[in-house]
Amino acid sequence: MVTRPSRQATMQLHDGRRLAWSEWGSVDGIPVLFCTGAGMSSWLGFGASALSNLGLRLIAIDRPGLGLSDPHPHKTLSSWADDMREFFAAQSLDNVLAVGFSQGAPFAFAASAQGGVKALAIVSGQDELTYPGLLSLLHPDVKGMIAAIQQDPVGFEQHFSQMATADGLWQLIIGMSAECDRILYESDTFSQSFRRALQEGFSQGAQGYARDLVNALGSWPMKLEEITIPVDIWYGGQDTSTVHSPDFGATLALRLPNVSRTFEPNEGGSILWTKSEQILSKLKSHLSHA
Structure with a gap:
C-alpha cells in the first residue's frame, strides 16, 4: 500500500532556498506532482505498485518550512506556484500531471492555475472553505478558525505554531477519521509511514504547517472558474474530516469548467490509497485526449 521513496533529492531555488522532494516510479516516467x-513531509506517497505499469513518476514536494525545504518568509499559494514553475523548469519536466490530497488541494490548484500542469486530480481535498455556498455547511470549529484567520492572520499563525505538534496533528487526523480510514491509517506499515511524514514535516517546528493552514483556510488567489485543464475530483461518502469538502466536492464541481467528479459512497478520506490505480490511470488518460 505504501513504500519508502525510491529517490530523494534537493535543489537550490533562485533566492537561495532549498527545495526537497521524494520520488517513486521510473525516472523517465510522466511526472506527477503530489501535493x-x-x-507532512514528502515521505508518504501512494500508488507505488501502479506507477511502473502506467509509466508514471510520482514527485512529492516538501512544502517550504516542512521536511527539508527551507521556509519561505512570506509563503502564499502564489509563491508556491512560483516555486513549482521554477522546479518544473529546472528539472525539465513536461506534460506534468498533479494530485492534491486533503490540505494539498489548494496547493495543487495553485500550481495548476499558473499553467505548468496538464491535468489535475483532487482527492479528499480541502475545498475553498471561504466560498459563500459552503459556509453554512461547515463545522463550527472550522468556521471559528476561518473567522480568526480573517481577523488576524499573523496572530493566528503565531498562536497556532506555538501549540501544534506532529503527535497532536496525528491524533486530530485519527479523531476526525471514519472507522474505515482509521483501520488503514493505524495499520502497522501505514501508520509508521504516516507518522514519519508528520515528524519530518514538523522537524523545523510548527511554523511551516501553521502558514499552510493560514494559506489554505483563507481566500485563495486563483479563480477556480478559470482553471480550464481537466480536473478529476474524488471523494468517499464515509469521509468525516471537517476540513475536507463539506459536500464531497459537489459545489467544487460546479466551479470548474472541465471537471469529472467521482463519489464513492463506501470509501472514506483514504480513497487516495484504496483507489490509487484508478485515480492515476484516469489522470494519465487526459494526456492522450489532449
Whole structure:
C-alpha cells in the first residue's frame, strides 16, 4: 500500500532556498506532482505498485518550512506556484500531471492555475472553505478558525505554531477519521509511514504547517472558474474530516469548467490509497485526449 521513496533529492531555488522532494516510479516516467496532506513531509506517497505499469513518476514536494525545504518568509499559494514553475523548469519536466490530497488541494490548484500542469486530480481535498455556498455547511470549529484567520492572520499563525505538534496533528487526523480510514491509517506499515511524514514535516517546528493552514483556510488567489485543464475530483461518502469538502466536492464541481467528479459512497478520506490505480490511470488518460 505504501513504500519508502525510491529517490530523494534537493535543489537550490533562485533566492537561495532549498527545495526537497521524494520520488517513486521510473525516472523517465510522466511526472506527477503530489501535493501532500497537512503538516507532512514528502515521505508518504501512494500508488507505488501502479506507477511502473502506467509509466508514471510520482514527485512529492516538501512544502517550504516542512521536511527539508527551507521556509519561505512570506509563503502564499502564489509563491508556491512560483516555486513549482521554477522546479518544473529546472528539472525539465513536461506534460506534468498533479494530485492534491486533503490540505494539498489548494496547493495543487495553485500550481495548476499558473499553467505548468496538464491535468489535475483532487482527492479528499480541502475545498475553498471561504466560498459563500459552503459556509453554512461547515463545522463550527472550522468556521471559528476561518473567522480568526480573517481577523488576524499573523496572530493566528503565531498562536497556532506555538501549540501544534506532529503527535497532536496525528491524533486530530485519527479523531476526525471514519472507522474505515482509521483501520488503514493505524495499520502497522501505514501508520509508521504516516507518522514519519508528520515528524519530518514538523522537524523545523510548527511554523511551516501553521502558514499552510493560514494559506489554505483563507481566500485563495486563483479563480477556480478559470482553471480550464481537466480536473478529476474524488471523494468517499464515509469521509468525516471537517476540513475536507463539506459536500464531497459537489459545489467544487460546479466551479470548474472541465471537471469529472467521482463519489464513492463506501470509501472514506483514504480513497487516495484504496483507489490509487484508478485515480492515476484516469489522470494519465487526459494526456492522450489532449
